[in-house]
Amino acid sequence: MDGLDKIALLNGEMAVETAEEVRHPPTLPPNATCSHPSVMPHPITSKNAHKQEAMPVYQAALPGGKRISLLKTMLTSACERNCNYCSFRCGRDFRRVTFQPDELAATFMKMHQAGITEGLFLSSGIAGSSIRTQDRLNAAAEILRNKYAFSGYLHLKIMPGAEHDQILRAMQLADRVSVNLEAPTVASLGHLAPQKLLAEELLQPLRVVEHIRQTQPPSQGWSGRWPSSCTQFVVGAVDETDRELLNASQYLTNSLKLRRAYYSKFSPIPGTPLENNPCANPWRTHRLYQAFFLLRDYGFSTTDLPFDPTGSLPLSSDPKLAWAEAHLKHAPVEINRAEMVQLLKIPGIGPVAARAILSTRRKQPLRCIEDLLSLGIRANRAAPYILLAGRRPISQPTLF
Numbered sequence: 001m002d003g004l005d006k007i008a009l010l011n012g013e014m015a016v017e018t019a020e021e022v023r024h025p026p027t028l029p030p031n032a033t034c035s036h037p038s039v040m041p042h043p044i045t046s047k048n049a050h051k052q053e054a055m056p057v058y059q060a061a062l063p064g065g066k067r068i069s070l071l072k073t074m075l076t077s078a079c080e081r082n083c084n085y086c087s088f089r090c091g092r093d094f095r096r097v098t099f100q101p102d103e104l105a106a107t108f109m110k111m112h113q114a115g116i117t118e119g120l121f122l123s124s125g126i127a128g129s130s131i132r133t134q135d136r137l138n139a140a141a142e143i144l145r146n147k148y149a150f151s152g153y154l155h156l157k158i159m160p161g162a163e164h165d166q167i168l169r170a171m172q173l174a175d176r177v178s179v180n181l182e183a184p185t186v187a188s189l190g191h192l193a194p195q196k197l198l199a200e201e202l203l204q205p206l207r208v209v210e211h212i213r214q215t216q217p218p219s220q221g222w223s224g225r226w227p228s229s230c231t232q233f234v235v236g237a238v239d240e241t242d243r244e245l246l247n248a249s250q251y252l253t254n255s256l257k258l259r260r261a262y263y264s265k266f267s268p269i270p271g272t273p274l275e276n277n278p279c280a281n282p283w284r285t286h287r288l289y290q291a292f293f294l295l296r297d298y299g300f301s302t303t304d305l306p307f308d309p310t311g312s313l314p315l316s317s318d319p320k321l322a323w324a325e326a327h328l329k330h331a332p333v334e335i336n337r338a339e340m341v342q343l344l345k346i347p348g349i350g351p352v353a354a355r356a357i358l359s360t361r362r363k364q365p366l367r368c369i370e371d372l373l374s375l376g377i378r379a380n381r382a383a384p385y386i387l388l389a390g391r392r393p394i395s396q397p398t399l400f
């Protein structure tokens with residue numbers, strides 16, 4: 001079996017890795033029950049086109065917003081752990097593949113040079129200990145950077161329990177590193193991945209990443225910068241709540257400076273202990289992403305979010321709109337006096353729009369909806385919650 005055949009065999013399994021995914025709102029209504037993760041192969045127009053349907057190459061959004069084609073693959077799909085939701089868990093009956101690090105690097109470069117993929121997301125099952133697996137991941141990255149002079153995007157997975165020097169080496173080679181937390185609490189992780197230790201194996205490597213960024217010069221990184229870091233949670237397989245997921249996400253972004261938390265919608269996999277559990281509702285992960293961005297970019301805290309008594313976000317409403325209905329509907333914000341943090345809480349106004357308002361009103365007050373529209377603001381969305389020069393603006397009512 002050649003390297004391309006091995007990568008093709010992994011197709012379908014990689015859809016659960018949501019890092020860098022280009023998000024779209026769900027197409028099904030919020031009360032839909034089940035849909036499977038979508039694999040979005042990038043069009044391949046090379047001499048290997050006969051394998052195009054089988055290549056796990058995704059359109060990906062990079063940390064700065066740039067879009068690239070990204071190969072998501074594994075160094076090995078063999079694994080000694082038994083995570084209850086995972087297709088790679090030990091003992092599950094399917095055909096496994098293993099690359100040598102130089103074979104993986106050579107196969108990727110072949111695809112890269114053929115124009116099939118611009119970047120690489122490289123993960124691995126744990127085979128022969130986390131330490132050995134991390135060494136092999138780092139070896140593949142070293143071959144790519146040093147032997148092939150690959151200067152494109154590389155996202156390297158950090159194995160649970162990886163050692164400090166291994167994490168440092170991965171950070172010197174990658175543009176992004178990640179550790180999948182999978183669950184926000186010890187209890188929910190116990191149901192998902194009974195052999196994983198939340199604090200010691202998963203959180204500790206993320207602490208090491210941030211400690212290295214804070215204490216060592218970024219010139220050690222291959223591009224002169226330290227990589228960003230992120231994590232992923234599996235949503236809807238067990239009993240974790242949205243409140244727990246977002247509390248954990250807030251801690252990770254505030255304290256460990258993670259750039260992103262990704263929320264992978266659970267879909268049951270035959271031959272695993274959770275095979276009879278229902279799919280998670282795609283609207284749940286959509287609302288989690290909306291809430292995550294409110295926490296990261298809009299000055300919200302988890303205490304602002306509209307959780308119900310069970311700790312769930314409403315599926316049918318945007319959390320920012322729900323907050324505004326509760327807090328701004330009867331106490332609208334004067335656009336000409338509000339501070340940045342208040343502007344960011346108004347529906348239809350994001351960081352770019354808020355900066356535009358602050359800049360414009362230094363020269364002249366904003367008096368009508370047209371003034372907001374001229375700044376590119378979704379003024380009708382904001383209108384029910386604002387005052388312009390002391391007056392409620394006239395606009396079309398929202399559909400909330």
Ligand code: SF4
Pocket residue numbers: 079080081082083086087088089090124125126193
């Ligand atoms: S350690 Fe990773 S690859 Fe192995 S079973 Fe768990 S989630 Fe799957």
